[in-house]
Amino acid sequence: MRQIWIPKAGPPEVLEIRQAPDPQPQAGEIRIRVEAAGVNFADIVGRLGIYADLPPMPVVVGYEVAGRVDEIGAGADPDWLNCNVLALTRFGGYSDVVCVPQTQVAVRPENMSATVGATIPVNYLTAYQLVCVMGGLRAGETLLVHSAGGGVGIAAIQLALHAGANVIGTASARKHDYLKQIGVEHCIDYRTEDFEKRVLEITNGDGVELVLDAVGGVSFKKSYRVLAPTGRLGMFGISSAATGKTRSRLSFLKMAAALPWFQFTPPALINQNKGVFGVNLGHLWGEMARVRVWLDTILDLYSQGVVKPVIAAQFSFAEAAAAHHYIQDRKNIGKVILIPGE
Ligand SMILES: NC(=O)c1ccc[n+]([C@@H]2O[C@H](COP(=O)([O-])OP(=O)(O)OC[C@H]3O[C@@H](n4cnc5c(N)ncnc54)[C@H](OP(=O)(O)O)[C@@H]3O)[C@@H](O)[C@H]2O)c1
Structure with a gap:
């Protein structure tokens, strides 16, 4: 098999392809010939060397793949053989062959290509948990979503619009036309405008019912301040710590120092009628039964044309460094995919 390794922390160019014998599925696992693998911001944070969950380097990152099942481990359901699937992988997804517990795999709908399949697990499960499970967004409410043009952002927008909510998005200016086209009512270029001020202007001072924030640092404080009474803040990342193509301890410390360590106190939450919650899909491996229900709902929404x-x-695979540059240069509108092969 071919895999993309991170041998040491550094710029995208540290990524290297290595060959290894094909893995054999263990008990309860199935083996997938990967046709597409998703790239996530976590992979970049991992490459920078600031991702707490990353196994020691050298490491193969990658949280999701899509492809075809070609081998079944002992005790796994033989019906999986030859199925077209998508799967969550606990690292190791940047590979052309992976073995995963069958609980992390789902059959792709017939009209879903592997490339599309690899866009689904991380972005849509995260968005679903944020918007529908923990955020409880309802018709008529307003969502503020940061990094609205990214993979999670676009997934969250689709789910929010389906729920009948209004959407405000922050994103780099070049993404605004596209975001408006898909139904975002107001776009804010958070790099040239103060999003807190703009959200309060847009909502006539009322604020919003749900904010999704993976920027971290001071952004969490500002997002909390734009919540209307009964509003909820979903925190799920710290992308503002990833300021360059190599690790910056200073950026990380600045981000960490600006976190709202003392803002969300029980008296503040009670008296302001606000809620805050956190999401980390990478810490739900023990909750696959729960996650599978969400995934089935998402696949159903795909069949309905909502997702x-x-x-x-x-x-x-040979262009993996370019894929990381593409995201870090903020060029992506939607998901970035790696395709095995030369
Ligand atoms: N907790 C979880 O379970 C979970 C799961 C998935 C993702 N996440 C987090 O959610 C965030 C978005 O993920 P994603 O997969 O949707 O991202 P993505 O598709 O890779 O998009 C990244 C976008 O984030 C924006 N951004 C904000 N700060 C940035 C920075 N310092 N450097 C580069 N880009 C920056 C950029 O858009 P603009 O310039 O337009 O803002 C960029 O295009 C990340 O922080 C990620 O770690 C968390």
């Missing part, structure tokens, strides 16, 4: 994955760009 409409957007592929920003595809890169071959």
Whole structure:
């Protein structure tokens, strides 16, 4: 098999392809010939060397793949053989062959290609947990979503619009036309405008019912301040710590120092009627029965045309460094995919 390794922390160019014998599925696992693998911001944070969950380097990252099952481990259901599937992988997804517990695998709908399949697991499960499970977004409410043009952002927008909510998005200016086209009512270029001020202007001072924030640092404080009474803040990342193509301890410390360590106190939450919650899909491996229910719902929404994955760009394994640059240069509108092969 071919895999993309991170041998040491550094710029995208540290990524390297290595060959290894094909893995054999263990008990309860199935083996997938990968046709497409998703790239996530966590992979970049891992490459930078600031991702707490990352196994020690050298490491193969990758949280999701799609492809075809070609071998079944002992005790796994033989019906999986030759199925077209998508799967969550606990690292190791940047490979052309993976073995995963069958609980992390789902059959792809007939009209879903592998490339589209690889866009689904991380982005849509995260968005579903944020918007529908923990955020409880309802018709008539307003969602503020940061990094609205990214994979999770677009997934969250689709789910929010389906729920009948209004959407405000923050994103780099070049993404605004597209976001408006898909139904975002107001776009804010958070790099040139103060999003807190703009959200309060847009909502006539009322604020919003749900904010999704993976920027971290001071952004969490500002997002909390734009919540209307009964509003909820979903925190799920710290992308503002990833300021360059190599690790910056200073950026990480700045982000960490600006976190709202003392803002969300029980008296504040009670008296302001606000809620805050956290989401980390990578800490739900022990909750696959729960996650599978969400995934089945998402696949059903795909069949209904509600979930409409957007592929920003595809890169071959040999172009993995370019894929990481593409995201870090903020060029992606939607999901970035790696395709095995030369
Ligand atoms: N907790 C979880 O379970 C979970 C799961 C998935 C993702 N996440 C987090 O959610 C966030 C978005 O993930 P994603 O997969 O949707 O991202 P993505 O598709 O890779 O998009 C990244 C976008 O984030 C924006 N961004 C904000 N700060 C940035 C920075 N410092 N460097 C580069 N880009 C930056 C950029 O868009 P603009 O310039 O337009 O803002 C960029 O295009 C990330 O922080 C990720 O770690 C968390």
